[in-house]
Amino acid sequence: MPPRGHSSPRSRSDQRYAAAFLAPTLAILALVVFYPLATVLASSLRDANLLARAGGRFVGLGNFVRLLTLDEVFPTAVLNTVIFTASSVVGAFVVGFALALALSGRVPLRGFLRGIALIPWVIPGVIVALLTLYMFNGEVGIVNFTLRSLGLIRHFIPWFARERAALAALVVANVWNQTPFYFLMLLAGLQTQPEELVEAAKMDGAGVVLRFLNVTVPHLKGIIMIITALMVIWNFNNFDLIWATTQGGPVDATMTLSIYTYRQAFLSFQFGYSTAISVVWLLGLLAFSVFYIRVMEGSRRA
Amino acid sequence: MNRKAVAFLLLAASTGCGVAFAGGAAESSNGAVTLHFANWVSAEEATRKNIGDVIAAFQQQNPGVTVDNVAIPFDEMHQQLLIETAGGNPPEVMQLNGPWPAELGGLGALADLGKYADQAFLDDNWKGGLEAGTYNNVLYAVPFGLTPHGFWWNKKLFAQAGLDPNSPPATVDDLIQDIKVLKSKLPSDVYPIALDTTKIDYALTEFWPWILTYGGRPMYNGSYDFTTPEVRKAFQFLQTAAQNGWTPVGQQIKDERELMANGKVVMKLDGPYLVGILRSLNPNLAGQAFFDTFGVTTVPLGVGDTPVTLADIHQLGMSAQAKQPRVAWKLIQFLVSSEISVKEYQVPYGLIPSLKSTVAKYPDLYANPVAQAYIKSVIPSMIGGPYDPQYGAAGQFIIRGMQQVAVGGGDLDQTLKDITSNLQTLYGK
Amino acid sequence: MRRFDLDRRPAAKRALTGIVLALCLAFVFFPTFWMVSSSLKPNRDAFAVPPEWVPRRATVENYRSQLRDRGGFLTYAKNGFLVSIENAIVTVLVSIPAGYAFAHIPFRGKRAITVLIIASQMFPGVVIVISLFSLYRVLHLLDTYTGLVLAFTSFSLPFAVWMIRGFFETIPTEVDEAARVDGCNRLQILVRIGVPLVVPGLLAVGLFSFLNSWNNLIFALSLTTEQGMRTIPPGFLLTYVGEFQYKWGDMFAGSVLVTLPTVAIFIALQRFLVSGLVAGAVKG
Known part of the structure; x- marks a missing residue:
């Protein structure tokens, strides 16, 4: 917390150092994020076209009113974004945590397996998208063949032509892609888990499950919260995977906010409107993170 | 404040202030012209060399003109042209697909090629081919190669x-x-x-x-x-x-x-x-x-x-902001009709030429059953799409x-x- | 709970770990395996029915043709490595003082600036890129490494600041106090005492930044026009995703080729990384 007495020479010097230390970061962000952002934000109040962003009629909050009251796709896009984000984050968390637990103990070939587990994250995102398309192909995809030989399905599923299946396939691919991030962070967290705590819990007669819930999870809480916040923000922005596979279809089943924003700007040329969507999205995420930071700081103090 | 901290600040400030002392793009004064040709052809290794040869031949014929080959993946081309146009730096000559001429033209991004194309050139084209590049009676693009379904x-x-x-x-x-x-x-x-x-x-x-x-x-x-x-x-x-x-x-x-x-x-x-x-x-x-x-x-x-x-075809358009439209038009014509473009690009890429005279000039290239079916029946049946912005x-x-x-x-x-x-x-x- | 007490059944515990590990590894490994397998198939077998688990006509031609492609694959890989490494260095250098300031210096407006920095990640890049393109044109930053590095920094930096702040928070403030008594100013404390203590963390943040640039498509694509400036994602799209067809074999071979060295570096650095990551995140 900043000191309230501004007059002390030390706090003044601190203030200056803080300014100097933050300056490079803020300068770069100002140049490549905030300045461009400021120039487009104004468009959200205009009926602006993509090729004439500053032009267009001034419509005040018209874009927002239309978006929130008339637009039938917007609620779908919000819902899909939330589903996509939540299931991706939860999925990556569960698989990443399981992998981290399994690979933190003594396992043969541990180093190698840890390396393998990181691969999905190193493959360029565009390739992940195309690999998804290839593996989930309804006619020749390996996913269908595998599911059928395991006896889980009888007929091939045309993944990208079924509304639920399409979203499910994308979530699975996304979880695969992002698991290494959770895996790595949680693996790191597990390394520092104090042995004494685990031993103490064992002495108390706590079983594996209890120990996990009472010792391991609280220990990792800090990491989990930070990574989760980042994952939520990143997944809201997930564009490459969905655009390269379904472009939001079939029938809006995979239409997320990022896809909808893109379509409005680059296919419909309604730049003002797409900026309005982005602004609503920004405000939503801001509210989420302010709330989240509160919760996080609260739990840290506790 | 510590001197190093001040240096930090100055460094940061100079990055931020760059916005202020910016000038326009440099124009060379000695009459040399640089054209940017944005296309998706040169992406693949095989055709990259070929289109390079075509450009080299054009430069040889037109001393003082440099053509910068801008390769863009097909799936990203539309978006990239829009970004570059919106950003005020569009390529002078661009390869276009299907609905793009009407979209970009209708938004004011493309030049009216009717000003440069002579009647003989227009007559040499198929009607459906020109329709595909026309919007509101303005010719925004000419066919590069015919590829209707x-x-x-x-x-x-x-x-x-x-x-x-x-x-x-x-x-x-x-x-x-x-x-x-x-x-x-x-x-x-x-x-x-x-x-x-x-x-x-x-x-x-x-x-x-x-x-x-x-x-x-x-x-x-x-x-x-x-x-x-x-x-x-x-x-x-x-x-x-x-x-x-x-x-x-x-x-x-x-x-x-x-x-x-x-x-x-x-x-x-x-x-x-x-x-x-x-x-x-x-x-x-x-x-x-x-x-x-x-x-x-x-x-x-x-x-x-x-x-x-x-008439879902490949087309060529010119930016409305092109500083040297005559030279750009020369490049477009060269790409459409020169022998090297026909042989090194159009035929290997599987396009049917947009000019009737090309077919007449190189009958051997178009003797196979597919090209014949296209020239005799498919191409005459094509009509332009209902394209607009x-x-x-x-x-x-x-x-x-x-x-x-x-x-x-x-x-x-x-x-x-x-x-x-x-x-x-x-x-x- | 008693019934599930696995400590009393070591065999069950081992079996459970085994099954969980096997399932997770299968999930993670399966697509990787499929990519490698497909990279060894000629293009004609990409759509073979039924799919071939082990390529019947295995070939390394896909790999060979990538490594021969000087104007293409090799250029993209070189650009990708260079830009990503530069971005990692810039990000780390810039986020060190910022992270330190957040962790150790009390100043007014801390919370607001924290939110501002995180908020920079909450706007779709594709909307910003148009305006960024105009700015870059004016600044002559299009088609330059500097421009790309700056753009990539816009999304690796907020993350890095957050992480590095966590690392610095693991250093007790008493250390600062002691150093100040000895006459060190903030900068000296940072350089002489702070940085050496968080080296593993810097490595970790560097790797994250590296991968962020490595994977970026929209900025890499929109802010460069010359083929010689393309990084891996736009370069790969150029080469493997044509107007008419995908070149599956080449695409997967190229992906394996760029993935291997990075994973090898990861495995080598694993030890430092693991100890580095944790400090940053635990404290947050």
Whole structure:
């Protein structure tokens, strides 16, 4: 917390150092994020076209009113974004945590397996998208063949032509892609888990499950919260995977906010409107993170 | 404050202040001209060298002119042209596809090529080819190579199903009869026909000819009615095909080609470049074998006796901001008609030349059955698309409707009504 | 709970660990395996039915042709490595003082600036890129490494600041106090005492930044026009995703080729990384 007495020479010097230390970061962000952002934000109040962003009629909050009251796709896009984000984050968390637990103990070939587990994250995102398309192909995809030989399905599923299946396939691919991030962070967290705590819990007669819930999870809480916040923000922005596979279809089943924003700007040329969507999205995420930071700081103090 | 901290600040400030002392792009004063040619041809290793040769030849013929080759992936081209145009730095000459000339031209980004093209050049083009680049009576782009969709069928699979391998369906009714025979006689993983309903651009391009052949002309001449009997028939065909397993749903046009190369799809609409694609996917189709296996003709007739297809073609446009339009036009002409461009780019890429005189000049290059079918019947049947700056917005409603009837279990009439009302709102009718 | 007490059933515990590990590894490994397998198939077999688990006509031609492609694959890989490494260095250098300031210096407006920095990640890049393009044109930053590095920094930096702040928070403030008594100013404390203590963390943040640039498509594509400036994602799209077809074999071979060295570096650095990551995140 900043000191309230501004007059002390030390706090003044601190203030200056803080300014100097933050300056490079803020300068770069100002140049490549905030300045461009400021120039487009104004468009959200205009009926602006993509090729004439500053032009267009001034419509005040018209874009927002239309978006929130008339637009039938917007609620779908919000819902899909939330589903996509939540299931991706939860999925990556569960698989990443399981992998981290399994690979933190003594396992043969541990180093190698840890390396393998990181691969999905190193493959360029565009390739992940195309690999998804290839593996989930309804006619020749390996996913269908595998599911059928395991006896889980009888007929091939045309993944990208079924509304639920399409979203499910994308979530699975996304979880695969992002698991290494959770895996790595949680693996790191597990390394520092104090042995004494685990031993103490064992002495108390706590079983594996209890120990996990009472010792391991609280220990990792800090990491989990930070990574989760980042994952939520990143997944809201997930564009490459969905655009390269379904472009939001079939029938809006995979239409997320990022896809909808893109379509409005680059296919419909309604730049003002797409900026309005982005602004609503920004405000939503801001509210989420302010709330989240509160919760996080609260739990840290506790 | 500590001196190092001040230095930090100054460094940071200088980064931020860069905005202030910026100038315009440098123009060289000694008469040298640099043109940027944005295209998606030079992406692949094979054609990259070829288009490089074409550009080198142009530079040799035009001393003082430098052409910068700007390679952009096809799928990102539309977006990138928009970003560069919106950012005030568009390439002078750009390769364009299907609806883009009307979109970019309508938004004021393209130059009127009617000012530079002479009558002889225009007369040498096919009518449908020029239509595709015209919007509001302004010629925004000229054809680079002709690639309309024809109707392709697999003769061997026809024979296997007991159909005459050399008589493709002449009408849509024949087509449906043939589909039923193929479906019953061929293995269950072979689909009689491929209809793409996935990605917006590709799927629409492949579907328009069906709407057109049934006599539907929605979005042409200011009518946005998709509930007409003609349009309904096309959507009905799509729905029936998807529901009865005539077509592999969810397959993108690129996947359909793989399936076709492997004998899993019997018929589909596609461009003349299909020869090269199928050969690359199946080495057994080299040389004459291809023509023994596949044939191409006009889209089956849905109404009347004049076949029709969409002029989905590759085009060349010039930025409205081009500083040296005459030189840019020279480059466009060179790309369209020079011998080196024809031989190094158009033929290897599988395009039919846009100028009639090119065909006459190099008859050997176009003697194969596919080129002949294209020149004699498919190309004369093509008409321009209903393109305008709102087309991209409209396309999203149409594809949504196609997905609804094909895979979403949507009611046909309700879907067509929805498309119509959405388009009418969009176009302010 | 008693019934599930696995400590009393070591066999069950081992079996459970085994099954969980096997399932997760299968999930993670399966697509990787499929990519490698497909990279060894000629293009014609990409759509073979049924799919071939082990390529029948295995070939390394896909790999060979990538490594021969000087103007293409090799250029993209070189650009990708260079730009990503530069971005990692810039990000780390810039986020060190910022992270330190957040962790150890009390100043006014801390919370607001924290939110501002996180908020920079909440706007779709594709909307910003248009305006960024105009700015870059004016600044002559199009088609430059500097421009790309700056753009990539816009999304690796907020993350890095957050992480590095966590690392610095693991250093007790008493250390600062002691150093100040000895006459060190903030900068000296940072350089002489702070940085050496968080080296593993810097490595970790560097790797994250590296991968962020490595994977970026939209900025890499939009802010360069020359083929010689393309990084891996736009370069790969150029080469493997044509107008008419995908080149599956080449695409997967190229991906394996660029993935291997990075994973090898990861495995080598694993030890430092693991100890580095944790400090940053635990404290947050």
